[in-house]
Amino acid sequence: QDADVVMFIHREDKAKNTEEAEKTNIAEILIEKHRNGATGKVELFFNEKKANFLPLEKAQFSGAESEFREF
Numbered sequence: 922q923d924a925d926v927v928m929f930i931h932r933e934d935k936a937k938n939t940e941e942a943e944k945t946n947i948a949e950i951l952i953e954k955h956r957n958g959a960t961g962k963v964e965l966f967f968n969e970k971k972a973n974f975l976p977l978e979k980a981q982f983s984g985a986e987s988e989f990r991e992f
Contacts, residue, residue, distance in 0.1 A: 927954035932967065948974060 929951040933944045950963045965974040
């Protein structure tokens with residue numbers, strides 16, 4: 922009971938073990954507990970090449986393969 926935040930990562934394309942999934946490289950971040958905030962679901966793009974997550978808006982414009990730098 923000491924956790925402030927409990928999150929899970931779910932990727933439909935990996936869970937179904939197929940490349941024909943509707944949401945390829947889309948990860949659902951499930952926020953199941955948040956002591957000081959809201960719970961819910963957030964969808965992010967997972968860039969396998971760099972092993973990082975991007976907001977869907979940035980992933981669409983950056984083309985996932987291009988360089989993306991955090992400031």
